[in-house]
Amino acid sequence: xxxxxxxxxxxxxxLLTPLSILVSLVAVLVxxxxxxxxxxxxxxxxxxxxxxxxxAKLERWGTLAxxxxxxxxxxxxxxxxxxxxxxxxxxxxRDLYRGLMEAEGKASQRIVDEQLEIAYMELYGYVPALxxxxxxxxxxxxxxxxxxxxxxxxxxxxxxQDSGLLKSSDSAVMGNELRMVVQVERxxxxxxxxxxxxxxxxxxxxxxxxxxxxxxxxxKRDAELAIFQNVSDH
Numbered sequence: 298x299x300x301x302x303x304x305x306x307x308x309x310x311x312l313l314t315p316l317s318i319l320v321s322l323v324a325v326l327v328x329x330x331x332x333x334x335x336x337x338x339x340x341x342x343x344x345x346x347x348x349x350x351x352x353a354k355l356e357r358w359g360t361l362a363x364x365x366x367x368x369x370x371x372x373x374x375x376x377x378x379x380x381x382x383x384x385x386x387x388x389x390x391r392d393l394y395r396g397l398m399e400a401e402g403k404a405s406q407r408i409v410d411e412q413l414e415i416a417y418m419e420l421y422g423y424v425p426a427l428x429x430x431x432x433x434x435x436x437x438x439x440x441x442x443x444x445x446x447x448x449x450x451x452x453x454x455x456x457x458q459d460s461g462l463l464k465s466s467d468s469a470v471m472g473n474e475l476r477m478v479v480q481v482e483r484x485x486x487x488x489x490x491x492x493x494x495x496x497x498x499x500x501x502x503x504x505x506x507x508x509x510x511x512x513x514x515x516x517k518r519d520a521e522l523a524i525f526q527n528v529s530d531h
Contacts, residue, residue, distance in 0.1 A: 337509060337513055338509050340423070340513065341509040341512045341513055343423055344420075344423045344424060344505075344512060345504075345505040345512075347416070347419050347420035347423055347424075348420060348424075348427075348501050348504055348505055349501065349505060350416050350419075350420070351413075351416045351417060351420050351431060352497060352498055352501040354411060354413050354416050355413075355431075355434060355435065355438070355494055355497060356494050356497075356498060357411065358408065358411075358413075358438050358490065358494070359487060359490040359491065359494060361404070361407045361408060361411065362404065362438075362442050362445075362486060362487075362490060363483065363486075363487060364403075364404070364407065365400050365401070365403070365404040365442075365446070366479055366482075366483045368399075368400040368403055368404070369396055369397060369400045369479065370476075371396070372392065372393055372395075372396025372397065372400070373393075373453075373472060373475045373476060373479065374468075374472060375389075375392045375396065376389040376390075376392050376393045376396075376453075376457065376471070376475065377389075377468040377469070377470075377471040377472035377475060378468045379392060380457065380462065380463055380465075380468070380471045381465060381466050381467060381468035381470070381471060382466075382468075384463050384464060384466075385463070386457050386458050386463065389457050390454060390457055393450075393453060393454065393457065394450075397446070397449075397450050397453075401446055404442070404446075413435070417431065434493055434494070434497055437493045438490055438493055438494070441486060441489045441490060441493070442486065442490075445482055445485065445486040445489075448482060449478070449479065449482045452478045452482065453475055453478055453479075456471075456474055456475055456478055457471075457475075459474070462474055
């Protein structure tokens with residue numbers, strides 16, 4: 298009958314095999330953890346970048362809206378020359394109406410060209426909860442801009458009918474009065490847009506300065522996002 302003997306020696310090869318497996322396993326775990334942290338950081342940075350882009354574009358809306366008042370300057374000159382020449386409101390009123398409509402069309406096209414919708418879609422993909430407050434803010438800016446254009450058209454028409462101004466043969470008399478009306482509305486709209494966008498900018502800064510961990514934690518992020526609800530309720 299064959300006898301079995303217990304081998305008491307352990308070769309170096311026998312030790313290296315399980316050790317190699319252990320080292321490989323640790324390396325895989327370290328690589329996986331590093332990759333996980335890298336993806337988390339990238340995701341957090343994407344949220345910050347998207348928030349910053351949308352915030353910048355909304356703030357730029359104020360600059361774009363202000364260009365409307367530059368666009369109507371030639372119309373004011375034309376209208377003031379008409380009144381100085383004819384001492385009548387009718388030709389000037391027609392030119393003013395046409396010029397204001399053209400300027401409004403340009404103002405609307407600038408917003409389209411700014412591609413705000415594309416910026417929104419990227420942000421909402423990361424943080425869907427931001428859509429309602431951002432949409433509300435955008436609506437407020439749109440309404441402020443339209444209301445401003447409506448007020449200005451009315452106030453300019455009223456100024457054109459001023460009998461004292463219509464008597465003057467100097468176009469600068471009517472022109473200066475029209476430009477004063479425009480400047481008042483220009484300042485008003487700039488202030489209204491700033492009142493909407495400034496709280497947004499302040500709160501965006503709070504959001505993007507969160508740590509990666511807090512920004513990716515749904516509970517902590519939702520608590521911070523609550524500040525945007527206050528902005529949209531204004």
